[in-house]
Amino acid sequence: MKTLLLTLCFCAISFYTIAQQNSIRPGEVWPDADGNHIQAHGGGIIKLGNLYYWYGEERRPGLDTNFRYVSCYSSKDLMNWKFNGDAMVLSKPDSTLANNRWVLERPKVFYNAKTKQYVMYMHIDGAIKGVSKSPSAYDFAGVGVAVSDKATGPFKLVKTFRPLGKESRDIGQFIDDDGSAYLIFECRPVKGFYIAQLSDDFLSVEKEVAFINLPLEGGAVVHYKGLYYAVGSKLTGWSPNPNKVATATSLAGPWTEFVNMAPPETNTYNSQSTMFIKVVGSKDTTVIYMGDRWKPSALHDSRYIWMPVEIGAGKLWLPEPKPWSINVKTGKWKKIE
Ligand code: DGJ
Numbered sequence: 001m002k003t004l005l006l007t008l009c010f011c012a013i014s015f016y017t018i019a020q021q022n023s024i025r026p027g028e029v030w031p032d033a034d035g036n037h038i039q040a041h042g043g044g045i046i047k048l049g050n051l052y053y054w055y056g057e058e059r060r061p062g063l064d065t066n067f068r069y070v071s072c073y074s075s076k077d078l079m080n081w082k083f084n085g086d087a088m089v090l091s092k093p094d095s096t097l098a099n100n101r102w103v104l105e106r107p108k109v110f111y112n113a114k115t116k117q118y119v120m121y122m123h124i125d126g127a128i129k130g131v132s133k134s135p136s137a138y139d140f141a142g143v144g145v146a147v148s149d150k151a152t153g154p155f156k157l158v159k160t161f162r163p164l165g166k167e168s169r170d171i172g173q174f175i176d177d178d179g180s181a182y183l184i185f186e187c188r189p190v191k192g193f194y195i196a197q198l199s200d201d202f203l204s205v206e207k208e209v210a211f212i213n214l215p216l217e218g219g220a221v222v223h224y225k226g227l228y229y230a231v232g233s234k235l236t237g238w239s240p241n242p243n244k245v246a247t248a249t250s251l252a253g254p255w256t257e258f259v260n261m262a263p264p265e266t267n268t269y270n271s272q273s274t275m276f277i278k279v280v281g282s283k284d285t286t287v288i289y290m291g292d293r294w295k296p297s298a299l300h301d302s303r304y305i306w307m308p309v310e311i312g313a314g315k316l317w318l319p320e321p322k323p324w325s326i327n328v329k330t331g332k333w334k335k336i337e
Pocket of ligand 1: 217
């Protein structure tokens with residue numbers, strides 16, 4: 001009886017330990033409320049009311065290889081995340097894709113307050129029938145758009161296309177303080193990336209706002225104290241490199257020269273930019289760098305490098321990622337020794 005009670009106590013304590021995260025630990029396994037490593041790679045975050053939603057590439061082993069999966073997690077504090085299931089399970093989205101090696105990467109969701117729709121953009125790529133030389137080529141170079149009435153889905157694909165008629169690979173999302181929404185996309189033929197405004201209903205990419213003539217992917221933008229900061233990573237596949245940052249007083253530019261945002265020898269602490277989360281609290285505003293530390297041979301085990309950045313007056317710097325915690329009400333964060 002005593003042993004049984006002790007076992008039960010131990011189980012309850014372990015469950016509590018898994019369920020409650022009091023910190024964000026960059027680079028470590030990040031358990032969700034069920035104790036599973038969060039599957040939201042190359043993700044995007046929106047805040048609605050007091051809930052954050054995190055969407056991303058779901059890479060859990062054992063998924064049906066005929067589909068691609070986008071996960072949805074929610075959190076009140078950015079540290080504890082509940083898995084809400086797959087927001088979208090997508091079968092081959094375009095008949096011109098040559099085979100089943102097509103990819104869905106970097107899904108991003110926007111909420112449109114006018115239409116009350118959740119609108120998901122995702123990078124769709126793969127070999128094209130009768131055109132591509134390699135069966136695993138990223139030649140499609142387009143986006144998919146899917147919609148849902150609920151944050152958690154299910155999202156239904158509406159269309160695939162090339163934004164502004166251009167080749168588009170890594171995408172990023174930016175929502176300005178006035179609610180205007182932008183898609184950031186890398187465009188290889190012109191060696192640069194675009195920041196493009198979405199239409200009123202968010203279903204189309206309407207207007208080029210800026211073209212930054214530097215081959216950068218993993219594009220992310222944040223607006224902080226009157227300045228826009230844009231970051232991106234060089235085109236080195238899944239391998240990390242020194243990500244760069246530039247600033248502008250207007251999204252349209254002119255943008256300053258891109259400079260390192262971390263000691264270059266660390267390759268952005270072995271991570272690739274994905275987006276920024278701006279936490280505006282009652283006492284402070286914290287800007288969090290959200291990066292992916294990819295493991296191409298086991299994508300499900302890729303890790304997240306989230307860390308508040310030092311930002312202001314045209315400088316953005318990523319300190320060495322170490323465990324930290326945040327109070328989303330006050331906006332204050334602290335390192336955990
Ligand atoms: C780098 C991109 O940023 C990732 O999203 C992914 O597309 C890899 N390349 C694939 O090599």
